[in-house]
Amino acid sequence: MGLIDKAGPLEKRFLSELGINSDNEIPASFFEVIKPYSKNFSEAEQFCLNDYHIAFTGTFKFSMDKVVGTNHSRYAGHTWIDAFIDLDRKDKLLTLYFENPDYYEELKSGNIIDLGLVLKDGEYYIFDKVGGGNNRMILMKLKYLALKEKSLDKEKLDEEFSFCGNIRISPPEEIAKNIFYFMFPNGGYRESGYQILNKSNDITNPLFQIVTNYPNDPIIIQDAITYEELSHLEENFVDKNKAK
Numbered sequence: 001m002g003l004i005d006k007a008g009p010l011e012k013r014f015l016s017e018l019g020i021n022s023d024n025e026i027p028a029s030f031f032e033v034i035k036p037y038s039k040n041f042s043e044a045e046q047f048c049l050n051d052y053h054i055a056f057t058g059t060f061k062f063s064m065d066k067v068v069g070t071n072h073s074r075y076a077g078h079t080w081i082d083a084f085i086d087l088d089r090k091d092k093l094l095t096l097y098f099e100n101p102d103y104y105e106e107l108k109s110g111n112i113i114d115l116g117l118v119l120k121d122g123e124y125y126i127f128d129k130v131g132g133g134n135n136r137m138i139l140m141k142l143k144y145l146a147l148k149e150k151s152l153d154k155e156k157l158d159e160e161f162s163f164c165g166n167i168r169i170s171p172p173e174e175i176a177k178n179i180f181y182f183m184f185p186n187g188g189y190r191e192s193g194y195q196i197l198n199k200s201n202d203i204t205n206p207l208f209q210i211v212t213n214y215p216n217d218p219i220i221i222q223d224a225i226t227y228e229e230l231s232h233l234e235e236n237f238v239d240k241n242k243a244k
Contacts, residue, residue: 006085010094018146029145035069036076037125044177048170049118056203057168059113062124064144064161069125072134083138093135107163115165130166169203175230182233
């Protein structure tokens with residue numbers, strides 16, 4: 001049985017609107033694999049991204065072209081078309097898509113912001129801790145890929161498929177690793193008693209604090225720490241405190 005044969009009436013209607021009525025009309029890009037978040041982010045990056053006090057979160061526009069992965073185990077590692085066929089609550093999703101197309105326009109304008117992703121190396125991964133939205137973005141990804149096959153103006157298409165979302169960004173991997181091992185020496189077997197927090201949640205000017213007694217009544221031990229200082233935590237903080 002082909003993929004289109006597996007699709008239900010609403011799925012077939014959606015695909016038909018994209019000009020896809022048989023398996024041989026499915027674009028090759030539909031068979032690209034959705035990258036697993038767990039394999040593309042290190043343990044330290046995942047640690048930082050799980051805590052909005054450490055990672056940076058902001059509202060930005062993103063293009064579906066750059067959405068490549070997810071942290072949802074149901075879809076990660078599968079192709080876009082297989083994920084579409086296996087969408088959770090797909091009949092409800094597609095009914096809303098056909099009955100309320102303005103919803104997606106609201107997502108583009110920023111009047112509604114309930115999608116969430118993480119950013120790494122210019123690529124986005126759907127991320128449930130800041131909103132997720134796997135079903136809706138898989139739907140839009142297929143629509144984008146189908147239209148990309150026919151479009152002569154990719155720049156215009158990218159703009160048309162740009163949505164507003166909550167975007168979370170980890171510190172660079174080596175700095176994330178320093179943060180993790182500073183807070184949890186020996187790889188997490190014990191806590192240091194210190195917490196590193198982002199100071200202003202401003203990715204354009206990333207600054208951090210080292211605090212203790214968190215979260216009850218935090219005491220600032222060191223303030224306004226830069227990435228450069230975080231990259232030398234051992235010599236800038238740990239060694240100095242050992243000498244006291």
